[in-house]
C-alpha cells in the first residue's frame with residue numbers, strides 16, 4: 001500500500017474532475033465532497049474501492065474463486081459481491097456484502113452516513129452536532145468514536161509507541177496529523193487499512209457472519 005499522501009493526490013485530482021470538489025482542504029471541503037459523491041451510488045462505490053476504503057476484490061468462501069461486483073438495487077449499498085462460477089455443473093450463487101470485513105461492516109447506517117460521521121469526528125466535531133449532521137443519534141456516534149479511538153490504540157501499539165491515557169490518543173493523533181498537513185480523515189483510513197478494524201467490532205461481525213452462514217446453509 002502506497003503512503004496515503006501519495007495516492008490521495010491522484011485520487012483527489014481525478015475526483016475533482018468528476019465531482020467538481022476537493023476533499024483535502026479541511027472539514028467543510030471534505031464533507032461537501034462526500035455529500036456530493038453520495039448522490040451517485042455507482043460513483044461512490046468506485047471511489048471507495050479506489051481509495052481502499054472498500055475492498056476491490058472478494059474471494060468466494062465456498063469455491064475459492066474471484067467474485068464479481070454486481071449491481072443489486074435491493075441491497076443496502078446497491079452492490080454485492082457475487083459468485084456465478086460453476087462448480088460440478090451447478091452455479092455457486094454465493095454472495096457477500098461489499099462491506100464485508102471493512103470499516104463499514106456491522107452497521108445499519110448507510111455508507112455515506114458512516115463516511116460523514118467518521119470525517120466529522122476526526123475533525124473533532126462534538127458528537128451531538130455530528131448526530132444531527134449525519135441524521136443519526138448521539139449514542140451511535142459515541143460508539144463510532146469509541147471504534148475510532150480503539151483503532152488508533154491498536155495502531156499505536158502496532159508501531160510500538162506506548163499508548164498513553166485512553167482519552168489522549170485521539171487528540172494526539174489529530175495533533176500529529178495536523179502537523180503533517182494530511183487530511184485526518186484519509187490518514188485515519190490509511191491506518192484502518194494497515195491495522196484492520198478494532199477486534200471487538202471484528203469479532204461481533206464474525207459472529208454475525210457465522211450466524212448468517214448457518215442460516216443460509218439451513219435454507220439451502
Ligand SMILES: [Zn+2]
Pocket residue numbers: 060061062063064065083084085092093094
Ligand atoms: Zn463460488
